[in-house]
Amino acid sequence: xxxxxxxxxxxxxxxxxxxxGWTIGIAGVLFMYLPLFPSIGGNGQMQQIIDSMPPELVNAxxxxxxxxxxxxxxxxxxxxxxxxxxxxxxxxxxxxxIGGAEESGRLELDxxxxxxxxxxALQAAAAILIRVIWLGLFAAIVVLALNxxxxxxxxxxxxxxxxxxxxGVTMLSGAIALFIGALTGRRSRGVAAGAGIAVxxxxxxxxxxxxxxxxxxxxxSPYSWAFHQPPLVDGLxxxxxxxxxxxxxxxxxxxAWALRRRDVVG
Numbered sequence: 669x670x671x672x673x674x675x676x677x678x679x680x681x682x683x684x685x686x687x688x689g690w691t692i693g694i695a696g697v698l699f700m701y702l703p704l705f706p707s708i709g710g711n712g713q714m715q716q717i718i719d720s721m722p723p724e725l726v727n728a729x730x731x732x733x734x735x736x737x738x739x740x741x742x743x744x745x746x747x748x749x750x751x752x753x754x755x756x757x758x759x760x761x762x763x764x765x766i767g768g769a770e771e772s773g774r775l776e777l778d779x780x781x782x783x784x785x786x787x788x789a790l791q792a793a794a795a796i797l798i799r800v801i802w803l804g805l806f807a808a809i810v811v812l813a814l815n816x817x818x819x820x821x822x823x824x825x826x827x828x829x830x831x832x833x834x835x836g837v838t839m840l841s842g843a844i845a846l847f848i849g850a851l852t853g854r855r856s857r858g859v860a861a862g863a864g865i866a867v868x869x870x871x872x873x874x875x876x877x878x879x880x881x882x883x884x885x886x887x888x889s890p891y892s893w894a895f896h897q898p899p900l901v902d903g904l905x906x907x908x909x910x911x912x913x914x915x916x917x918x919x920x921x922x923x924a925w926a927l928r929r930r931d932v933v934g
Contacts, residue, residue, distance in 0.1 A: 675778065675788050679765070679795035687799050690757045691806055694750060698810045701744045705737055706819045737820030741811060742900040746830050751838065751870075751891075754803050758796060758842030759862035765792035766927060767849025767858040776932050785932075789850055789924040796842045804835035822900055829904040836912035837894035841866045843919035850926040865890065890915070 671677065734743040766789060769775040778788065808831040815822050845862030849855060869891035876885045876892065886892035893908035 673791055673794075675783060675791035676795045679761075679792060680798065683761070683795075683799065686757075687802065690753065690803055693753055694803060694807050695810060697749050697753070698745060698807065698814065701749070702741060702811070702814045702818045702820065704818075705740050736901070737815075737818070738822045738826060738900040739898065741820055741822060742830070742895070742898045745807070745811075746834050746900060747895050747898075750807060750834070751866075754800060754834070754838040755841050755863075755866045757803065758800050758838045759845045759859055759866070761796045761799060762842035762845030762862055763849050763855045763858035765796060765846050765849065766923065767845075767853055768855035770849075770853040770932060771855055779932060785927040786924040789846070789927045790920065793843065793846055793920040793923060796846065797839055800835055800839045800842060804831045804838075807831070807834070826900050826903060829899040833894040833899050833904050833909050833912065836909060836916065837869075837890050840890050840912055840916045840919070843916045843923070847919045847923045847926065850923040851930070853930065853932070 734740050766775065769778070775788070779785065808827050811820075811822065811827055812824060814820065815824075815827075841862040844865050845858040847858075848861040849858030852858070869889040872882075872885040872889035873892040873896065876882045876889070876896075886896055890912060893905070893911045896908065897903070897905040899905075
């Protein structure tokens, strides 16, 4: 009897070592940065440094609230280093899932074994999502564990909010990589598209933070959808959160559609 969800199961089985590496990396970043807050943030030293910086730079980086524990965790991890790490992971998984499989010839072989194209795309997307969710949940557990010892003072409910949007914004980049890989059959194009939307989203948000005339750029920035209202500080923005997850769902559905309509070349 054929085992269910073969593509999903294989993707998780073959990527567990890489996932472990990303998990260790996130743990290293969190344990490196968050315990520093009492010495550089809790005594006002961090705020003094921020006050001495050009306001335009502070706004561009989103460091205006970094003097608080929630703002510090938001600015250093969720909005910067953690965002970078998990986005890289999601984009690499998304680019490899269909585009990379087609380039290697694996996709063509798999499709001859009775896996439909739509099922292949959806199972590949589910495998990416599970891994991104794991990284988001692991980060949340570590932040919660360090909350008291690092004197962050973050409300536990805000950590949940931050996790929902953090997973959403990073998964969106992975979904774009998956979609472009399915559309073109090329891993490099998927990776370029996923990375490109992450970089542009961050840049558009930074520009919008500097001038009111550029506020319209937030409409085009998934990063703004997630973090314009800092979830660790103020809770998630329902509209922004919905935009992230709806766009991700559309891209995943588009991946199934794109793979169904195209000739696969092994």
